[in-house]
Amino acid sequence: AIFEGLKLVQRRGHDCVIILSDSLDVVRAIQGSTSTTSNSTLIRRIQSILAQENLWVLHYIPREQNEVADCMAKEV
Secondary structure, eight states, X not given: OHHHHHHHHHHTTOXXXXXXXXXXXXXXXXXXXXXXXXXOHHHHHHHHHHHTXXXXXXXXXXXXXXHHHHHHHXXX
């Protein structure tokens, strides 16, 4: 879901991205703090897109604290 969202942001010409994720493993992998998942092609593609943005922020938000994201995830 993050990758598709980033591609949409790129197509629309935005240069500032804020990502909230309820997966600490995903956040760590994208930020490059874990070596086991950084070999993932998808993670490298996400990192490549973020490297092209002027400003990007990635935060871990526990599901219980983010009801909107939780509701959207359940709909998907």
